[in-house]
Amino acid sequence: MALRVYNSLTKEKEEFIPINPPHVGMYVCGPTVSGESHLGHARPYITFDVVYRYLLYLGYKVRYVRNITDAGHFEEEGRQAEDKISSKALLEKVEPMELVHKYTSLFHWAFRQLNTLEPSIEPTATGHIVEQIGMIEQLIKAGYAYVVNGSVYFDVKKYASNYDYGKLSGRVVDDLLETTRELEGQEEKRNKADFALWKMAPPQHIMRWKSPWGEGFPGWHIECSAMATKYLGSRFDIHGGGMDLMFPHHESEIAQSTICNHASPAKYWMHNNMITVNGKKMGKSYNNQITLTQMFSGNHPLLTQGFSPMVIRFFILQTHYRSTLDFSSEALTAAEKGMKRLFEAFEVLKKLEIPDAEVPSDKELDSKINKLVDEFEEFINDDFNTAKVLANMFEIVPVINSMKDGLIKPYAISTATFKKLKESFTIFLEQILGLKDPSESSAQLNGIIDLLIEIRKEAKSKKDFFTSDKIRKQLTELGIEMKDEKDGNISWSRL
RNA sequence: GGUCCUGUGGCCGAGUGGUUAGGCAGAGCUCUGCAAAAGCUUCCACAGCGGUUCGAAUCCGCUCGGGACCUCCA
Structure with missing residues (x-):
């Protein structure tokens, strides 16, 4: 029986057939390292870790790319064109890169504990500014992006007239053009549904890069498109991430890549659902x-x-x-x-x-x-x-x-x-499944306990229950449980 | 307001129209120096109301409840 995956793009379970077997390209949206990972973050990285592990098991040569977002995005587009990472950095009076390093290390540590395999490539957004600028230039050249006051926006209306913007997330572009929330800075855009590719950096913004349009920083969606394209090509097999990224992030990725690469980037889109607390999504906003x-x-x-x-x-x-x-x-x-x-x-x-x-x-x-x-x-x-x-x-x-x-x-x-x-x-x-016994112990401990088991067996055979109970009781207090088996053997485990 | 998802026993959850999901908790029994573990058995269910069907948790409709996205988000 063949592997079938639910494709968010078609809303159907489809047989998994790689584009270029035995190779498989998989891109998963990685963490923003402006803070510590929470339980909700464990869902996608464990989910796609199993996907990765299974594809490897099936014999595919998988290139698994998972980015690190260390460039940050503006908190709320337009309202405050301030980089998330730099704003927190100001608060904590440290360099942005110091924070990035700290939380990247913490992320790696936590997910090693969770026994996730390392991706093949873990590219950083800041390390790919050049590629992002290149892609934005392509979009401008193609006529799907425009420059206003040092910022660059993607022209969703124009894109929608030639392509299906909203296919992945089930949006209707006309609605988007109408109902997008009122935000400051919107006047720069031709249409409310347009999204930023590059934002001009205000003076207080710490993270900034030179670009053909002045000093600024990349928009939210372009990094994934640029890095996926660089390492997986214009068309790859699986794009994964949380369901909450479907719109606008993944929808916009599709738009960007479609114009630049003349192809919809991923064959299969996979989205994991959320972890909730009392029925509500675990997340920053809550x-x-x-x-x-x-x-x-x-x-x-x-x-x-x-x-x-x-x-x-x-x-x-x-x-x-x-x-x-x-x-x-x-x-x-x-x-x-x-x-x-x-x-x-x-x-x-x-x-x-x-x-x-x-x-x-x-x-x-x-x-x-x-x-x-x-x-x-x-x-x-x-x-x-x-x-x-x-x-x-x-x-x-x-x-x-x-x-x-x-x-x-x-x-x-x-x-x-x-x-x-x-x-x-x-x-x-x-x-x-990548599960391993958390109570695995050292050979030394095993040896010591085996010795105690021997002593206890001898005591029991002499009906010296005082000694046998003492050993069991004290070990219990140390978090080790001894269990008498039917055949007279004694097994143990951690409590 | 728009788009979509969802409502399963005390809790978490799987469920492709007809067959036990599973885990944890509860009850009884067996084993046993005691204890624990283990094994066996068992209680408790498909939000409500209609419809389709020989038959529905599973399909359709309505009602009520919960949630996600539309704005940073895994």
Whole structure:
């Protein structure tokens, strides 16, 4: 079964066929490093990390480009032509680049914790001013952009007369021309729907670059078009980002690239939905963000505890990426417990060995396992339904535990089935979903605990429950839980 | 106001018209020196009202509720 992805451009699930196989070009709108990443930011980068991982698994040679927006944009177009980054920099009395560096590092750190793979290229907006200016010049030359007082605007009305502006986001241009909100500085534009490609920098603006139109800074949408074009060409396979970027950002990207490159940039547009808090989108405008460092530490009024990065990743992957996901400490706690159970079963599976059996004694179970495992691929192929993959894994958990406890006979399933289960489970959990056991410990700790287990076993065999309980109790206080198995073995895990 | 999405059991969520989603929480049982874990069983559901259909959470209409975008936003 082939991979099918929901294409926001056509509003349909389509079979994924790369433009130039085996190569795949993927562009994802990256972070604006004027502040710390919050939980909402984890959604797209984890979502597209799974997309990236799966495409790699399928054998594609993927170039994954994710930008860093370090040039900033004006807070509200026209009203205050002040760069976001420079305005905060003034406030904190530091260089803009100092902030950029700080938050870029923090971003990288947080997403390493979340086990996202690094993109192939992570271009910065400030590093591509030349390319952006070049693209703007092309747009002016083509007659789709005009210069006013040192700023350059894209002529949406003209574009719309020849192309479909609004196809991606479902806008009607006539409405846009009418209903766009009244903002200061609009008088420079020919039409309200026009957007800035280059803004003249007022004197107080710190980040500024020389351009053919005077000193200024790039508009919001041009950086992605310029960098995507530079590294992926005029036409590439996947463009991803949050749904909130669909309009005007992605719509405008399409317009810019269509004029400059004579092609709609991306074949497939993929948009992840939002993380909500009490039903409302987590975001700047609502002042309801929880930063990732707060998530990890638990240092936030809405959090009853800290959550490991893997729990956050798991929490996000338990929902389909195009659905909203409502955050609560309770939901995270539930995810944490579920994940622990899943990983404990996974540890068991990795160590489990069964005797050779060509024919399973329990044909029903054997075919059930085969079905559940085969569906991993079927579900991920269905527009990356990670929720269903995880649900199947959970259905297998009792089987694994029962095999360990001897409740299921070792030869109940065939060797081939067992081998497939082990391999697929590992590949999908670790390689594709990118989940790993957060409680992995050092060889040293393992050795120490193994020793304590030996001592405790001896005590138990002598019915010295005082000693055995003491070991268990003290370890519990240290966050390590000892569990007596049916067969007399003792296993342990972190609380 | 315009465009669009959405409403699933205590919570989070998957659902292609007919079959158990899954996780967490709750209840009972088994195992067990105790505990925990695990296993088995189980309770609780598709906002409301109509319609289409042999059959609807799933399609259509209306009502009510929630949300997103239209402005920086993942």
